Amino acid sequence: MRDIRAHAGFPVKPVYGPEDLAGFDPARDLGAPGEYPFTRGIHPHMYRDRLWTMRQYIGFGTPGETNARFKYLMAHGQDALNVAFDLPTQLGLDSDDPRAEGEVGRVGMAIDTLADMEEAFAGIPLDRVSVSLTINGMAAPITAMYYAVAEKQGAAADRVVTTPQNDILKEFIARGTWIYPVEPSLRLVADLIEFSAKRYPRSNPVSVCGYHIREAGCTTAQEMAYGLAIAAAYVQLMLARGMSVDEFAPRISFNFTCWGKIFEEVAKFRAGRRLYARMMRERFGATNPRSWMFRSLIGGGGSAFTVQEPENNIVRGAYIALAAALAGAQTMALPTYDEAYTIPSAKAQLIALRTMQICAEESGAADTVDPLAGSYHVEALTNEMETAIVAEMDAVERMGGIVEAVKSGALQAEVARQAYLFEQRLASGEIPKVAVNAFVSEGPADADREVELYAFDPKVAEAQAARLARIRRERDDRAARAALARLSGEARGQGNLMPAIGEAVAAYATLGEINRAMKDVFGEHKEPVRFA
């Protein structure tokens, strides 16, 4: 018989039975759905009360083009938005910055000033639609722009539901949109959490991500372990500011991937929910049950998708959706089948949305809470996954804790090492991939490609630059400069920067100017460069 290992590394047996659950206590280890430790899910009836939110990730070109795609998806039943920004925006560069050349509007929409944000959300009522913003290093100013648009629309602050990603620690580990050194970057994370907790009580000012670290190569157990370690670091950051844990923890959210082995993924989330609940209640003393809940976007997993025979990715997407539903997702987003080629086409986006809708409405996966509970296999896997996650969290502690591990680059090196091991497991065939290392078709691998490639338009950059020049000309320049000077001054002190950032945003200071005002004080992150 072939040996099979979980992605986390431990062996998977051909048969599980009662002997695998020695010492298993359902009351202690599972609890009822909606109750501590939330192994079975954070709501008593899960999808029978409220289906998961469908939130495809989209953004490209100008704010106007992105606005049109938002409306297209909403017209087909998507109930929330998930915004992609281009790399200059994510890194705080204006569209006319020389370093932005070739990147404006390419992997997301370009935002330079509040005027762009107003256009992006024109006609979308921000007191009714929840919006997640995939923004990290620039989370504070972009979210300030979002709040300003909501206010201009007349939305009440307590009706605004937005989730800026605002997870800079994972950017240092994977994804790479860091700007400032680690400490001032963490200060900005905390400023946004604190400001939002006090002013926008329904916003989720941080979305802790295991997703991107897994995409960068780590294992399933490491993904959850690093995510929980990052969450703990942010909790400590806020406690150090004098906030009580229950003031901010109920609005912490998560973003995790879900591809590969269905039962291992389900076990990862069941174990993660249990560990998070215990950590928040026992280690941090949270007393509000909402502070114990691991609320997560689950989905994604573009690295699971292949260039070879791209239509097969539609099938992989359906399995991801099923696993995410069985795992108890609050929000779901799927990669599109053309992920390895291009910015998603409208057709590919619609297929991904339809995949989630079919899973929700036709498959029965949403009918009953945590349908795999009590399975010898899944309960044993959940326990094994918990053990593996705890071991990886201990490994992070041995690196000096997550913040030190990120500063030294030790964690990045471990992720790179795992990515290489994964490639070797693929090359050996231990991890099969259909049409890649198993059942490979005769002839060129790119036969039968039917992918509509996104036609990137270099004119987007010209349009953005022209718009930016007009804003600079028409704004009250003195007010913008005064706000930027105030921001630099505040950055030298210890106070929360959000009010000063909000003032600069309202004066139509550009994202590049706001970034520079802070960078002059904070300096730039120096990456610990190593590849293993």
Add this chain to the structure above:
Amino acid sequence: MKVLIAKPGLDGHDRGAKVVAQALRDAGLEVVYTGLKRTPEEIVHAAIQEDVEVIGLSVLSGAHALLAQRVLEGLRAQGAGEIKVVVGGIVPPRDVEALAALGVARVFPMGTPLGDIVAAFKEWSRS
């Protein structure tokens, strides 16, 4: 043979670059890695300083053509046009020929088996 694995531009996805760097190292090549967000000028400078024979550019944002062009121009301007430039990342099929026309020696689009990349470098290493 000594090679430079480089991340030009703003793209922060370094999984592929780091995997290729480890594979080439294990194949006996000497590998220098630039880290993220290097400008074409910095990459040209590093390649000359380190005296490498091949530069591997990793780009997943779609800006590969412009960045490869800038690096190739920089190498020629510095009289280092003999350094080979290869590109890996999310390169759609229609861009492969365009990159070759610019002077890129090989393109390794998403999905290229790691063994094929290592084999190409080893081939150059022998010749």
